[in-house]
Amino acid sequence: MKFIADMMLGRLARWLRLYGYDTLYGVKDDDEIIEIARREGRVILTRDSGLAERAKKLGLEVILLDSNSLEGQVRELKRFGVELKELFPPNARxxxxxxxxxxxxxxxxRDKVPSKVYESYDEFYVCEDCGQIYWPGRQWKEMVKIDERLRRV
Ligand SMILES: [Zn+2]
Known part of the structure; x- marks a missing residue:
């Protein structure tokens, strides 16, 4: 399952990527969202009922979300059969x-992370597209807590 999320769903899009789902985000124009979804076979995630109606009429797959919160949105996605896969690499995007x-x-x-980080961790990952480096630091541990919450909703 691949997604394209509307501009109201930035936080959800980041989490779907962490769960390994190919999720486009950042396209502002509805026509462009529809065109990309059609071309790339993506499910549209949106909170906009107008966009959802248009896309459905064109035969595209759409998940219309009601909730404002990440937890609520994940609960709705689960109802549509979207499962939370393993968090973080190697699965994550x-x-x-x-x-x-x-x-x-x-x-x-070695030269790409702060020396304190280099000394403290042995596990590193890099994004092949933007070069961002990840390691199991404080932010990562906070994400694990959110993940535990999301699995229970
Ligand atoms: Zn990246």
Whole structure:
């Protein structure tokens, strides 16, 4: 399942990427969202009933979300059969850009992360598209807590 999310769903889009779903985000124009969904076989995620109606009439797959909160939106997605896969690499995609993430050796990131981080961690990942480096630091641990909450909704 691949998605394209409307501009109101930035947080959800980042989380879907962390769960490994190919999720486009950042396209402002409804016509363009519809065109990309058609061309790439993506399910449209939207909170806009007008966009949902238009896309459905064109035979596209749409999930119209009601909730304002991440938890509520995940609950709705589960009702549509979207499962939360394993969080983080190697399954995850880059939350910033949707690119694939691969493990890298400590050596490879030596000059690219703060020296404190380099000394404290042995596990690193890099986004192949934007070059962002990830490691299991404080932010990562906070995400694990949110993940536990999302699995229970
Ligand atoms: Zn990236």
């Amino acid at each position: 880059c939350p910033k850009c949707n690119g694939p993430i691969r493990p890298v050796s400590k050596e490879e990131v």
